[in-house]
Amino acid sequence: DQQVKQNSPSLSVQEGRISILNCDYTNSMFDYFLWYKKYPAEGPTFLISISSIKDKNEDGRFTVFLNKSAKHLSLHIVPSQPGDSAVYFCAASALNSGTYKYIFGTGTRLKVLA
Amino acid sequence: SAVISQKPSRDICQRGTSLTIQCQVDSQVTMMFWYRQQPGQSLTLIATANQGSEATYESGFVIDKFPISRPNLTFSTLTVSNMSPEDSSIYLCSVEDLLRTGNTIYFGEGSWLTVV
Numbered sequence: 001d002q003q004v005k006q007n008s009p010s011l012s013v014q015e016g017r018i019s020i021l022n023c024d025y026t027n028s029m030f031d032y033f034l035w036y037k038k039y040p041a042e043g044p045t046f047l048i049s050i051s052s053i054k055d056k057n058e059d060g061r062f063t064v065f066l067n068k069s070a071k072h073l074s075l076h077i078v079p080s081q082p083g084d085s086a087v088y089f090c091a092a093s094a095l096n097s098g099t100y101k102y103i104f105g106t107g108t109r110l111k112v113l114a
Numbered sequence: 115s116a117v118i119s120q121k122p123s124r125d126i127c128q129r130g131t132s133l134t135i136q137c138q139v140d141s142q143v144t145m146m147f148w149y150r151q152q153p154g155q156s157l158t159l160i161a162t163a164n165q166g167s168e169a170t171y172e173s174g175f176v177i178d179k180f181p182i183s184r185p186n187l188t189f190s191t192l193t194v195s196n197m198s199p200e201d202s203s204i205y206l207c208s209v210e211d212l213l214r215t216g217n218t219i220y221f222g223e224g225s226w227l228t229v230v
Contacts, residue, residue, distance in 0.1 A: 032217040043206055043221035044157070046115070051217075089157065093217055097170075099145060100210065102219050104157040 003027045004092050006105035014113050019077040021108050023090035026071065030092035034102070035064060035075045038087045047088075048075070080112045115215055116141050118222035120207050126228045132195045135225045137207030142187035145210040147219065148180070152203045160205075163190040197229045 005024045013019045021035075031052040036044035050057040050064045050073070057064050063076045077084055090105045117140040127133050137146065146163040161169040161182055169182035184190040194201050207222040 034218060036221075041226075043118075043223045046218055046220060049218060091157075091219075099162060100212075100217055101159065101162075102147070102208075103159070104149075106156040 002106070003030075004090060004103050004105040006088075006090060006108050008108050009106070010109040010111070012111045012113060013080045015082055016079045019075075019080045019084065019110055019112065021075045021077075021088050021090075021110065023073050023075075023105050024071060025073075025092050027092070027094065027103075028071070029094040030103075031095075032093045032100070033064070033066060033073050034091045034093070035062075036089045036091065036104075037084075038089060038107070044089060077110075080110075082112050082114050085110055085112045115218075115220045116143055116209055116211065118207055118209060118220060120205075120222040120225050122225055123223060124226040126230060127197050129198055129229055131197055132193055133197065133227065134191050134193045135205050135207070137190045137192070137222055139188045139209055141211075143209040143211040144187075144213065145219075146184055146190045147208045147210070148182060148190070148192045149206040149208060149221075150203045151206065151224075157206065160192070163192075194227065197227075199229045202227060202229045 034049040035047040038044040048062045066073045087107045087109050089107045093100045093102045119138045121136045148160040149157045151157050160175045161171040163184035165184045181193045204224045206224045208219045210219045
């Protein structure tokens with residue numbers, strides 16, 4: 001049972017345009033959501049997060065939107081740069097037996113074309 | 115965020131052997147986790163490493179196959195026992211420090227294991 005889903009395995013975007021990566025979740029107990037970027041041969045790097053009490057969080061070129069009623073979140077990268085080419089994972093967390101547990105989606109490979 | 119070091123970074127292992135991966139953090143953290151990423155797959159939580167007590171394993175993972183230690187707040191080990199080619203994967207240590215960085219986990223560089 002995949003609680004966090006990224007239905008697009010890959011995405012190509014022209015440099016300078018907007019990249020939109022999507023993520024859906026099924027568990028209404030999730031109360032915190034995160035995005036990570038992963039380059040080949042490296043561990044995932046934290047990008048941005050959002051609490052379930054908000055619907056938007058912005059950090060520089062990265063904005064995360066949360067639609068709780070639709071159980072959907074998205075990451076917008078504007079403008080996209082070739083260095084953004086990587087695999088992006090969304091993650092959701094919920095309190096479970098006194099500790100937070102983090103569940104990851106399957107990832108979307110973003111390719112930004114110069 | 116904390117600096118997380120994993121050893122080994124990469125290894126080729128013989129079928130039937132065991133390998134221990136070490137994770138060292140440069141500061142005390144509240145939580146340490148071990149994840150696995152099989153080729154083309156998502157990051158799957160193996161277990162939560164509990165300081166001074168037995169790890170908490172996720173469904174599908176057992177202590178006999180993946181024994182974990184966490185003797186203090188900065189160090190943990192994961193052993194992959196009796197390896198088979200299906201264990202070829204990236205193994206990732208991650209940490210959470212609620213007091214300093216809130217609900218966020220950070221990852222080490224990963225340990226890339228290939229079982230032949």
